[in-house]
Amino acid sequence: MAIHALAVYALSKTFGAKRAVEDATFAVTRGEIAGFLGPNGAGKTTVMNMIVGLTEPDAGEIELLGVRRGNRRRELRMLVGYLQEKPRIYPEMTARGYLRFFADLYGIVDSGSRVGEVIERVGLASAADRRLGNFSRGMQQRACLARVMLHRPELLILDEPTLGLDPNGIADMRAIFREMKAEGVTLLFSSHQLAEMERVCDSVVFMRRGRVLAAGRPAELLPPGVSTGSLAVELYEPAAHCLEHIAGLPEVEHVRQTAPHRVELVLGGRTACGRDARAQAARLFLRAGYTVLAIDAAAPSLEDVFISLTRPENPVRQEPAGLVH
Numbered sequence: 338m339a340i341h342a343l344a345v346y347a348l349s350k351t352f353g354a355k356r357a358v359e360d361a362t363f364a365v366t367r368g369e370i371a372g373f374l375g376p377n378g379a380g381k382t383t384v385m386n387m388i389v390g391l392t393e394p395d396a397g398e399i400e401l402l403g404v405r406r407g408n409r410r411r412e413l414r415m416l417v418g419y420l421q422e423k424p425r426i427y428p429e430m431t432a433r434g435y436l437r438f439f440a441d442l443y444g445i446v447d448s449g450s451r452v453g454e455v456i457e458r459v460g461l462a463s464a465a466d467r468r469l470g471n472f473s474r475g476m477q478q479r480a481c482l483a484r485v486m487l488h489r490p491e492l493l494i495l496d497e498p499t500l501g502l503d504p505n506g507i508a509d510m511r512a513i514f515r516e517m518k519a520e521g522v523t524l525l526f527s528s529h530q531l532a533e534m535e536r537v538c539d540s541v542v543f544m545r546r547g548r549v550l551a552a553g554r555p556a557e558l559l560p561p562g563v564s565t566g567s568l569a570v571e572l573y574e575p576a577a578h579c580l581e582h583i584a585g586l587p588e589v590e591h592v593r594q595t596a597p598h599r600v601e602l603v604l605g606g607r608t609a610c611g612r613d614a615r616a617q618a619a620r621l622f623l624r625a626g627y628t629v630l631a632i633d634a635a636a637p638s639l640e641d642v643f644i645s646l647t648r649p650e651n652p653v654r655q656e657p658a659g660l661v662h
């Protein structure tokens with residue numbers, strides 16, 4: 338069995354004079370949740386539309402579940418679910434009626450029970466017989482998600498599924514994603530909410546100006562030499578004893594206790610990277626009279642990665658390095 342649920346190779350698309358996607362290559366491992374990141378206009382929606390066949394690429398290849406998309410298109414369509422950025426709803430229909438309608442379109446045999454299952458899955462059981470037009474944005478989004486799950490796809494592609502949802506709605510969505518993953522479904526979803534992605538994604542794909550900048554696990558994506566500047570310091574003394582003292586030092590931008598004997602430290606100014614920063618921090622604690630047992634670079638957050646990758650001084654990587662898994 339192919340390890341990739343999805344692989345795109347050298348995908349390109351131009352609209353008139355606009356190069357929307359240029360030479361995009363990346364892959365998503367089966368059974369994982371992948372986040373699709375990039376500033377507005379980066380080309381994410383265009384890539385998703387090409388993956389599902391709504392837009393024809395000018396060049397490149399797409400492999401879905403180990404099969405080239407050019408072949409067996411119909412069959413592949415049944416294995417993929419796509420939630421568009423602005424999905425169409427029918428306000429006069431009830432959630433159940435809407436889902437029954439699509440279940441019949443898909444030719445789902447056990448449509449009644451399947452509709453009941455997906456309604457339950459997205460948490461709409463108590464509202465199933467209300468009209469979609471009276472639903473909140475979050476409830477409409479759940480109904481649309483239920484629709485793309487109806488035919489039990491192996492790969493779900495979701496364009497900004499959490500757009501406009503409140504924190505509870507986002508948390509619910511996250512729980513649904515995890516349940517899908519536990520059932521072996523692969524997910525690729527786009528979002529601008531980095532903290533949100535961080536909590537649920539196994540890997541991420543970054544796009545900017547039509548190109549894939551990088552793809553892989555966040556910790557692997559920082560360009561060489563770029564540090565988050567945040568250090569995890571383990572001390573012999575209780576962390577609480579040193580906090581005030583360390584926070585008052587001019588070199589220290591931020592320090593907070595993360596465990597009884599651990600602090601997170603950010604050095605101020607143009608923080609030295611990697612080993613230099615660690616040596617600087619060790620000297621600082623020593624001078625202040627504390628015993629350092631270990632210093633590690635704290636794991637980079639997605640925001641660190643995003644900022645470092647989208648800085649002008651970090652050029653777009655040219656190698657087709659998206660196939661990281």
Ligand SMILES: Nc1ncnc2c1ncn2[C@@H]1O[C@H](COP(=O)(O)OP(=O)(O)OP(=O)(O)O)[C@@H](O)[C@H]1O
Pocket residue numbers: 352353355356357375376377378379380381382383384
């Ligand atoms: N049908 C089209 N005709 C002309 N230009 C298009 C078309 N579709 C997309 N574009 C352009 O291609 C570029 C990429 O757009 P796309 O919607 O793929 O980006 P995106 O990363 O999904 O953005 P966002 O995060 O804002 O949704 C943009 O400059 C957009 O204006």
